[in-house]
Amino acid sequence: IHIYFALYTSLTLLLFSHICNAIFVQKYKYFHIDKFHQGEYMIQGFKLPKVTFKTRVEDNGEYRWQDTTTDDYFKGKRVVLFSLPGAFTPTCSEYQLPGFEESYDDIRNQDIDEVYCMSVNDAFVMNAWSKDQGIKNVKVIPDGSGNMTRFLGMLIGKNHLGFGLRSWRFMCIVNDGVIEHWWQEPGINNDGQDDDPYEQSTPKNCLDYLMSRR
Numbered sequence: 349i350h351i352y353f354a355l356y357t358s359l360t361l362l363l364f365s366h367i368c369n370a371i372f373v374q375k376y377k378y379f380h381i382d383k384f385h386q387g388e389y390m391i392q393g394f395k396l397p398k399v400t401f402k403t404r405v406e407d408n409g410e411y412r413w414q415d416t417t418t419d420d421y422f423k424g425k426r427v428v429l430f431s432l433p434g435a436f437t438p439t440c441s442e443y444q445l446p447g448f449e450e451s452y453d454d455i456r457n458q459d460i461d462e463v464y465c466m467s468v469n470d471a472f473v474m475n476a477w478s479k480d481q482g483i484k485n486v487k488v489i490p491d492g493s494g495n496m497t498r499f500l501g502m503l504i505g506k507n508h509l510g511f512g513l514r515s516w517r518f519m520c521i522v523n524d525g526v527i528e529h530w531w532q533e534p535g536i537n538n539d540g541q542d543d544d545p546y547e548q549s550t551p552k553n554c555l556d557y558l559m560s561r562r
Contacts (some may be wrong), residue, residue: 357379394527397420397499401489404471411475420498421489422525425461429489430519430549431497434511435469435477439546444517445481451551458558460521462487468494468503468514491515502532508540519549521557529557 396418403416420429430448432440445465448455455463463486467474469552470492476489489496497503497515506514530546535541 351427391500392527394523396522396527397496398494399491399499402471402492404475404488413471416489418525418542421462421464421520424524426459426520426521426523426528427462427464428455428460428554429464429522429532430517430554431466431491431515432517432549433467433506433514435467435473435543436480438546440467441477441481443546444549445477445486447485447551448554449481449483449486451555454555455558458555458562460558464469464489466491466496466515468492468497502536504536505538506540517544517546517549518552520556521554 356406394418399418400426401416401421402410403414404415428448430444434440448463448465452463465486466489468491469477471490473486474490494503494513494515500518502516502518504516506512514537516532518530520530521528531553533542533545533548535545549553
């Protein structure tokens with residue numbers, strides 16, 4: 349009797365799971381999850397959550413606080429967003445940010461309105477890093493509290509370096525607030541079991557995709 353009950357319960361749960369999945373796909377038919385690397389997933393079709401970023405903007409030679417929302421950055425635009433572990437860190441400073449700055453015009457020519465660099469750093473740090481790097485085109489987004497990064501499932505621990513919570517390295521095309529295409533580096537983890545890979549979220553991969561869609 350116990351065996352039959354367990355079998356009945358398993359089949360019932362399996363059927364319920366398939367029904368829920370069918371309802372979800374029908375209601376959110378633009379959302380799909382594709383396998384990516386080993387146990388990692390792309391989130392194409394996902395609508396970015398409502399987040400308010402605490403930014404510092406220059407106004408007549410003086411800097412002031414300004415709340416900038418997800419809509420301000422993404423609504424009605426097709427943009428490239430890439431996120432990295434930290435301002436002033438080696439790979440981010442030597443390759444990723446300057447690489448996107450160098451490729452900015454080429455990316456913009458592929459029906460892209462803007463290129464954003466996001467990191468779990470505050471506005472003071474992001475602005476200072478952008479200035480130190482001589483960035484003129486790529487716009488920096490300070491996700492200081494990690495809210496956007498957390499919602500996207502990319503907030504990780506880098507306590508082994510004393511960094512606390514930071515972003516795993518990823519990149520996406522966002523079209524009117526909806527993720528059109530997604531890349532992330534392999535081996536996402538919370539305990540430093542990686543060599544800070546930089547293979548997927550590159551300007552070249554971004555341009556290759558954009559040019560394939562023309």
